[in-house]
Amino acid sequence: MKVAADADRLRREGVDVVDFGAGEPDFPTPDNIKKAAIAAIDANFTKYTPTGGTLELKQAICERHHADYGTSYTPAECLATVGGKHAIFNLMQALIEDGDEVIIPVPYWVTYKDVVNYAGGKCVFVESDEANGFTFTAGDIARKISGKTKLIIINSPCNPSGGVLSREDFEKIYHLAVKRGVQLMTDECYCRFLYDDQPFSIAAMPGAKENVVIAGSLSKTYSMTGWRVGFALAPKPLIDAMLKLQSHTTSNPTSISQKAAIEALLGSQDSIPIMLAEYRRRRDFVVQRLRAISGVKIAEPRGAFYAYPNISVGFRNGIASALQFSEKLLSEAHVAVVPGEAFGTTEHVRISYATSMKELERGLDRMDRFISGRV
Numbered sequence: 156m157k158v159a160a161d162a163d164r165l166r167r168e169g170v171d172v173v174d175f176g177a178g179e180p181d182f183p184t185p186d187n188i189k190k191a192a193i194a195a196i197d198a199n200f201t202k203y204t205p206t207g208g209t210l211e212l213k214q215a216i217c218e219r220h221h222a223d224y225g226t227s228y229t230p231a232e233c234l235a236t237v238g239g240k241h242a243i244f245n246l247m248q249a250l251i252e253d254g255d256e257v258i259i260p261v262p263y264w265v266t267y268k269d270v271v272n273y274a275g276g277k278c279v280f281v282e283s284d285e286a287n288g289f290t291f292t293a294g295d296i297a298r299k300i301s302g303k304t305k306l307i308i309i310n311s312p313c314n315p316s317g318g319v320l321s322r323e324d325f326e327k328i329y330h331l332a333v334k335r336g337v338q339l340m341t342d343e344c345y346c347r348f349l350y351d352d353q354p355f356s357i358a359a360m361p362g363a364k365e366n367v368v369i370a371g372s373l374s375k376t377y378s379m380t381g382w383r384v385g386f387a388l389a390p391k392p393l394i395d396a397m398l399k400l401q402s403h404t405t406s407n408p409t410s411i412s413q414k415a416a417i418e419a420l421l422g423s424q425d426s427i428p429i430m431l432a433e434y435r436r437r438r439d440f441v442v443q444r445l446r447a448i449s450g451v452k453i454a455e456p457r458g459a460f461y462a463y464p465n466i467s468v469g470f471r472n473g474i475a476s477a478l479q480f481s482e483k484l485l486s487e488a489h490v491a492v493v494p495g496e497a498f499g500t501t502e503h504v505r506i507s508y509a510t511s512m513k514e515l516e517r518g519l520d521r522m523d524r525f526i527s528g529r530v
């Protein structure tokens with residue numbers, strides 16, 4: 156948010172800024188989804204709905220999840236929320252008591268840390284292996300489990316690294332969680348954007364529903380960030396607790412967005428492979444360009460739409476951290492990236508390639524010149 160604000164200020168001053176900061180698709184919301192929302196307005200579907208979303212929407216969420224991953228959730232185990240972030244917030248408030256520990260692999264999506272802290276929990280971080288595409292193993296997590304551990308958070312594909320856990324590693328982490336009596340939250344926000352592997356959900360394993368909470372979002376999959384629709388799939392007692400909280404805070408997700416979401420989930424899925432193919436093309440380009448900059452290291456992203464290069468080669472001339480690097484890159488080369496400090500590391504920046512090839516070319520040219528000292 157700070158990067159976006161600084162970039163915005165420069166732009167208003169007339170500076171030509173290339174923005175790699177945005178964490179949202181640059182594609183428009185598909186037409187069939189927009190039409191469903193317009194039809195909802197025309198039909199006056201503009202009033203309160205049940206707090207956790209209409210039955211029709213919850214059924215659509217369960218159906219889509221079944222069709223994509225083979226799970227067997229029912230509407231009683233489903234809560235529609237105001238974006239995926241809301242599902243995660245409600246979960247932490249419902250599940251985490253003062254002093255509970257939550258295991259979070261690094262780098263992590265920035266929100267996890269703050270919502271865990273806000274719920275009174277304590278974050279326990281697990282380093283991931285950069286040389287291995289920012290992955291981690293059940294063994295890495297096991298070493299951090301204590302008597303106070305309540306939850307393990309897995310985000311694969313990962314924002315910011317694009318790292319993807321293999322099914323085998325994910326299953327081992329699941330078995331570990333069951334053995335140690337710890338809940339597992341899987342943030343499936345980017346699950347449909349995988350470049351090499353087949354999408355899967357850990358909740359499809361036999362018996363897994365008891366131990367797993369899914370945080371889902373329509374934001375990225377259907378390019379619907381502004382519509383604010385997400386969901387949780389979880390054991391019913393947990394859903395009931397989250398619902399209680401939601402009934403006294405936001406109430407239902409917007410009625411119109413719910414109708415749009417039903418169309419997104421049950422209508423044509425054709426936009427997803429089209430977006431994925433374009434993201435892959437951009438991913439390849441970004442990786443190739445970053446690798447060509449002397450001293451920059453980049454683990455190839457295997458999912459989502461972010462690259463997370465190690466730019467410590469640029470730590471000179473008063474730059475000693477990713478934050479300072481990002482500030483100077485913006486003020487001197489006019490490229491906005493997000494510094495790794497936001498995600499728990501100090502030598503990386505996040506580049507979002509949810510932007511046009513033309514912008515990627517311009518921005519990477521500038522980064523190349525900046526890092527090579529030619530700006």
Ligand SMILES: Cc1ncc(COP(=O)(O)O)c(C=O)c1O
Nearest residue numbers: 238239240264314344372374385
């Ligand atoms: C890893 C991850 N999870 C969840 C979300 C939540 O998205 P939303 O609240 O728009 O559904 C995001 C958004 O950037 C994300 O990157």
